[in-house]
Amino acid sequence: MTEQRNPVVGISGLAESRPTLKDEAVSIVRRALMSGDMQPGKIYSANALASQLGVSNSPVREAMMALSEKGLLEVVRNRGFRVVELSPDDQREVYDLRMLIEVTAVGRVADQGVSTEDGQRLATMVDTTLAAARPDNMIDYLERDQEFHLSMVQLLGNTRMTKIIENLRDQSRVSGSYHLAERGLLVASAAEHGPILAALLSGNRNLVESLMTEHLSYSLP
């Protein structure tokens, strides 16, 4: 019988060419990873999460598979999905890549020039990020931080490069970026965004790159 199925309310009540259940599951799990609701090293069951969300296993499974491809989860056969726990070596792998790609990307943007409009937009982000830099507000802060950095990179126009950088940053975030809060370095890190943007707008590539290099060291343990 054509009974109305369990509506499966996602996040937004909006109905706009509805995203697939898999997509919703991806963002839910992703958020749980970033917020620490899912802890590194622990194994989680796709089926269990599926029934929590009120959907069947398939879309949730696909979501966790996708996150495994991105290196945020590990598939443990017939056991579940383990949240990755970056070893010191892993962390340096990610760090090295970010130093190479992310720094170069922002440097190139400086070379290429930034429109006044984009400059304004970025300046706003610097402010809101700094305002969000409170230890009790880590999750939101990290989101703003991510937005600012990705917005700079996006100006280069290389979508693949942006995706790669986003993924690397996500990997950094999962395995505790909490040493920032612990050490009260949160505001210090946010405060560097201003000079970085200034250098970017002035088109000083060398300066931007050295500031970015220094800035990235905050993501080291």
Next chain:
Amino acid sequence: MTEQRNPVVGISGLAESRPTLKDEAVSIVRRALMSGDMQPGKIYSANALASQLGVSNSPVREAMMALSEKGLLEVVRNRGFRVVELSPDDQREVYDLRMLIEVTAVGRVADQGVSTEDGQRLATMVDTTLAAARPDNMIDYLERDQEFHLSMVQLLGNTRMTKIIENLRDQSRVSGSYHLAERGLLVASAAEHGPILAALLSGNRNLVESLMTEHLSYSLP
């Protein structure tokens, strides 16, 4: 009753902690993409491929989803999976990234030094690749070429960087790398591997990087 299920014979008859059906499907589709059996721009049905392989839709679907994550396919909602067709802009995105990452990676390997053993292994690959450089042998040749380049990069020990480079090279390969064969540049490209390896072994980073830079221009249209 514990009845023997449909055996679902994969490719290799080997039974060694059997890979998942999804994994088998991934390599099958991947090969089809590289060989041109699946053509850029065309849409293929996961279910159709599933019944061709004698398995259900789920693992094949997961495989094609994974390849979509990697940028080799595009999901077209309720229509199927389209083989990506790189626009000129897309091709330059990939090219720019390879120039940045792949060249740097090989350069760093030169700095770091290569063991005699590894050098031997690479030298063998140079030979077999050159031997495979016949226009009627494109698929095999491309496989050897890939193996040589990835083996160099692997020596750096950054697994994530290797994966990224592998993915970028795969993207280059899908959308016809056939201009090589067409223009008879195949042997010319393979012949550059020797000097590259020589420069690598001699630890001359600058030389390696400039040779690699030149070499990559073969992957441009």
Next chain:
DNA sequence: TAGAGATTGGTTATCGACAATCGATTGTGT
């Protein structure tokens, strides 16, 4: 006691089925 082998508990990997959805095609009215 110690160790091999059976049992258990929980999870996935895979299956087959079906409604929702999309693009193309056909049909209709002006």
Next chain:
DNA sequence: ACACAATCGATTGTCGATAACCAATCTCTA
């Protein structure tokens, strides 16, 4: 002839069920 609505065919996205599987626990024997 043309715009627009209804229909059609194909494919996915999602579902619920189940056997295969892994790790850990328990049992039994030497």
